[in-house]
Amino acid sequence: MKLRKSGRTLLATATTLGLGLGLTSCSPSNTVDYVYVTASKANPGQISVYRADSESGALTQIQDSPYPSGGRNPVGAVTSPDGKYLYVINKDDNSIVQFAIGTDGKLYPQQTCNTPGSAPVALAINKSETLLYIVDFYSPTTPGGPVYSSANPGPGALVAYTVDKSSGKIGGGNCTPVQQTFVDTNNVTQTATYVPVGFSPTGVNALANGNSVFVSAQDALPSATSTLGEVDAFDVDSNGVLSAVTKYPTGTTPSAIASDPTNRFLYVTDSRQNQLITYTILSTGILNPSQNPPIKTDTFPVAITVDPRGTYIYVANYNSADVTAYAINQSTGTPSSVAGASSYATGAGPSCVIVEPALGRFIYTANFIDNTVTGFQLNPNTGALTSNQNSPYLAAGQPTCAAAIPHGNHSTQSVSATAGS
Template sequence: MKFRKFGRASLAAVVSLGMAAGISACGVSNTIDYVFVTNSKNNPGQINVYYADSESGALTQIPDSPYMTSYRNPVALVTSPNFKNLYVIFHDDNTIVQYSIGTDAKLYPQHTYNTPGTFPNAVAINTAGTLLFVTDTYQPQYTAANPGPGAVIVYPINTDGSLGAPVANGNLSYYPLSTTLTNVLNPVAVNSLTQNPVNATSPGASYIYVANANASTGLGSISAFGVGSGGALTPIAGPQSDGTFAAGTTPSAIASTPRGLFLYVTDSANNQLISYTVQSSGAIIPSQNGPTRTDVFPDAITIDPRGQFIYVANYTGNDISAYTINVSTGYPTGVAAAGTYGVGTGPTCVFVEPALGRYVYTTNFLDNTVSGLHLDPNAGTLTTVQNTPFVAAGQPTCIAATPHGNHAISTPTT
């Protein structure tokens, strides 16, 4: 997941009475997912919580929604693999908050943590649910007034969902992305993957990948790390002079397939999607076919739980680009039925719900809504769901969800 600074004035959202009331056919008995949306407009920030209807994909806010937080500018969030906890990143207060998720979808704040540096902007969690990865825009000695490189922080996750002290890196509590002002790497997104082939009896190696903006060169890059059992990070050398892997001009989001075979990065400056194959060493190789075109200003990406389709949210295009993943090469090709699918204004995050993998949602920053679309699991095509869009508290930034009840999705192909 990732965050991008929003310096634009927001558009006034004109919301109909039906939309404001969250009218839909959804009841708790029909709920397949609990959906969580962070909102940055108000101070402090807010979190909307919705029920997702199993038959239509429509969203209905739970009675206590939205939840007022105690911190500013929530920009990223992730749920634990056991779906009992939600971790929210608050950019302006350098804060992580752990929320317990009730069986009725209600949120209960548990613990608050400060990151070592400033302006945390992305979060990921490992498959086992034992490690949380957070990126700080700046290392401790740097600020917006005195800018420098960023860092990755690794937190062990205790059995109750609380976070332990950051994993030590020598005498540091973080892992620098670069150490000099001649090569300033600032993170924009982070992805955690575990290579686990179908029918494997135990997970394979674990890696994290950080997409960076390079203030020194004006080019994008990816920093790759192997992840030890205790969370210690080991850099994986890339072919560039600083040990990173090339990632276009302005990387904006990053995602991997469920089995950890392929990695994808969006480049918002060049309107493209860059594809990589993940080797057993954790090194990545760009596709021989080159980047794939997106619509204007791609800034978010997700992959369906089956590992068959990629969905990219285009901020300026106000739409989603859809792609089919080649099982052998990982190369994405546009879904044949349509190049893009319209959503709200200024989509900032895109997400496929985890229960059935049948509905796609976007947070629309500029019109204060959430769009919902039905995903055809055979073709990857999208159609709008009942009563979309759905009202959000204001300037929604990102989205996550947990399944409600027992559901089974077929084994992922990639």
Template sequence: MKSNRLGHVSLVSAIALILASTFTACNPVTIDYLYVAGNKENPGQIQTFVADRVSGALSVSGSAISSGGVTPIALATSTDYTHLWALNQGDSSLVTFAVGSNGALTSGKSYTMSAEGNTPVAMALNAQGTLLYVVNRYQPGCSTYTPGAATCTGGALVVFPIGTDGTVGTAVANGSLSYWPIGVNPTAVAALPSGTSAFVTSYNTDTGLGYVYAFAATSAGVLSAEPGSPFNAGVRPTGIACTPVSRFVYVTDFAQNQLIAYTVLDGGVLVPLINGPFKTGNQPSAITIDPRGTFIYVTNELDNSVSAYAISLPTGTPSAAVNTSGSSINATGTEPVAVLVDPSFGRYVFTANFLDNSLSAFQLNPSTGTLAPAQNGPYPTVGQPAALAAIPRGNHSVQVNQP
């Protein structure tokens, strides 16, 4: 009897070891490589983390490297995850990095803008991976606004073609200009996943109004203003995001603590949802939508928290926050300024917390959208983290919800 029991135990142990080995081989511990850009140092720094598949917990991978410029404020990755771009505000530079199979970054070509404007504030790649939209606070030759003048009247939206090798091409021409004029104080940019439109948020302190500038986009990156653009967007819009199926656009209003939702009509015209805007925490800034197009996550700078919303797929209406803003379950570090959902399986949410030099990580419940803190967080980072990007380890596919 004893001998048989020992035999059974040995057999079970052997099977368990085989299964564990198989599970580990098919499901590597690292699910994503996460990049954070910090702008305290000169030059700026980019730090790489690996995200654990089971918990979403983060650990540092290698040493921080230079962002290739001063004050990095945005990161973007290519659609095939082989390249990363860093946008540096202090010297108006755009730097290309190659991404190794282990997530390591190798610095490549750097481009400094001058004819396209200066002091960049935001960047977004289109879903086709062919166009990089960069927003500059000032137009060429300007460092302030001059109302009523022929120039220096606002910001500049620049469209760069992207090569298959990650190279940044010459800016798409707008007649004699290498940019499209936009309003004062631009803050964020988003490309509609369909590739047919691009949007830029801005606000005007003289009028006390915020706006979304909407442009129709050709596959070559030539833009034209949409009818009715710019569209009203509260008082001080700071972040913008589009659903994966290009039906809805969401904007955070930093001044009025609200989330503004729009339906996208044919041609990129934006129509506000009649039951909005929707309440956020205090001073909402960054926004992201999970890869399935099911949930919205908004960082609240003053509350040090993340608000989570479920999207009604037929109408685009965000639910009341599925986590109460400011509660311990979605508390972040101090002043969260960037947020993303992991691209591998859409199971984790990360924020960059500017004032306490940290990253926060949360487990995302794919059924409800609720968040639970990952273990051992928050995680120390390079100084003043301002931007996030991530790439999956291996090939994964997230199902996009259709309306």
């Protein structure tokens, strides 16, 4: 089964929820993170919520878990950088649902928005928590224009929403996207609630510095015979206005996208050729392809994450049911397999992979086929993984993706550097 999920979720820092919700924390003192796993089998979809143990990384579902996702077929999730909010996209309802996160990890639905296009497949939030990006699989239908579907494919759409930091509300509280201007294929300037991207988009990545946004798409040309994928690069201003930089041919079937926390390197997985492609990011937002050839992954890579220190890359390979691990050359960004075993078995059909943000020591995959979450402990000195206590953990049916927030006084792991030039 081909999954088009956001291979990348942004990790967040911790804070407590406002007293207006009347919440108190009752979680054990050894909880280091809360982990949220979306699942698509039920209608509406579900979100399993877990406490992550600070010593072992073991996951335990909290009381009342799972929660409804607010729509059908949730395929992606991201937490706000202050740890207060969770945003979930429901593909079959064209919706984004905002949840408030209690100090005990519980979820409280706040707002539901419909995207301008249809079938949202990926989302990201900027580090300053002011802009939320959604990628629709099909762009909106223009007056008198075609209605896009699997029978009549069309370009995808990148949508930017402002986010109110005090409430987490989307689009000024009324779901209004940022107005964008672009030149269409007929060389006519258009004003709309989105900018078009390639056909069959799969992922979106917002740089930590907030200056650039990248979208991976599986068809670079509007042709069923196209064999090239692409990365669409955009500059973004503080108001969420996007400016196209350029399009980059990228493998044959780009499936997931992620950047390192120093804004220097961008990584794209190719699920057809089973490879990991590297770019250097210039300070202008322009991408330079690596001088080295792509690195092999295992079979059908669909998700990717970079650890919070910017040292290692982890790729979830759907068909081979494993995670492959790579060390990042800090000068060139080139990945290489970590010492020892380079792949680590997961449950069947891993569709998402994250590193928890509090310590950066535990990794989790959402396994679509066997309805589990696999946990690993990350050795920060080598990048090698070992299985967590009692892993795998049961999840709601057909888990699709995951996000996490730190708990208590744990601070997010991070690095600081300027973009390449």
